[in-house]
Amino acid sequence: MSDNVTISIDSLLNGLSSAPSNPSIFRVGDHLRSINPEAYDPEIIAIGPFHRGKHHLQNMEKHKVRYLMLVLQRKEESTVEIYVTALRHLEDRARKCYAEDIQLDEHEFVKMLLLDGCFIIRIPPESFKT
Template identity: 80%
Template sequence: MSETKADYVTIIIDTMLNSMSSAPSNPSIFKVGDHLRSINPKANDSKIIAIGPFHHGKRHLQNMEQHKVRYLKLVLQRKDESSGARYVTAMRHLEDRARKFYAEDIQLDEHEFVKMLLLDGCFIIEFLRKFQYKDYGDDDPIFQYGHIQSHLLDDLMVFENQIPFFIIDSLFDMIKIDTGDKINSLKWPSLQNSIFPV
């Protein structure tokens, strides 16, 4: 009887070990701990956009998902491309590396995770490009209303609302029109003040 229990426990332990993803060696994207969250519960929550997996799929953030797709379409049009296949392939190659940046297990399957990396990364690049060069015209609802930009800038600084920078850098290299462009040519709007002149 004890052998049967040992076998059962072994099966449970082995199942747990096999289902656990490889531990990140040096994660850099964390969830905010319960103690800090209890001080100000709203301070670490996104208001209008989910970037990265921690807030992905939350109902109150779904309205911005269509804008992510719209921004990807603008990127493809500028590159005279009709498909996102090239970008999806690039993100698939970076998926495992990106997962290791998160301190917690990510519950998104590989397809959803790759889609999230691509849409979120392109959105950040396109938003920053439009913001910096004022290249948004009258038909971009994000730039028609100042409060949306303000909320977006706040959300992009939320500790849990992140994707690894190398994803943005890789996408930027694929998206750029001028071969001399570098990711650091895009300025972070919230740092443009007297303390951090750029």
């Protein structure tokens, strides 16, 4: 005879992923953020899901698409199909890098990975000069 506590705990256990999660991406804690809130908010571009969708960062989203186009041109490719396919296979693994659930559906999450990743690898070296 199963009681409500047993059913509830069994449900929690069944909801756990079979692979242990070792998150490596964390949101800055409230205490640290309260010391200097502006220090942890991007001013120009959002990389990753935490600040995605903020209005003042939307102009740079167009640049991410341009950077993706540069990657495709360099590889002489006309479609992102192989990249999307590869990222779909890595989606679960990528989500487990975050210490919290990411509230993007699978399509938006893969799109974010592709656009942000291409932007990161295509940043021109002269951007790092001081």
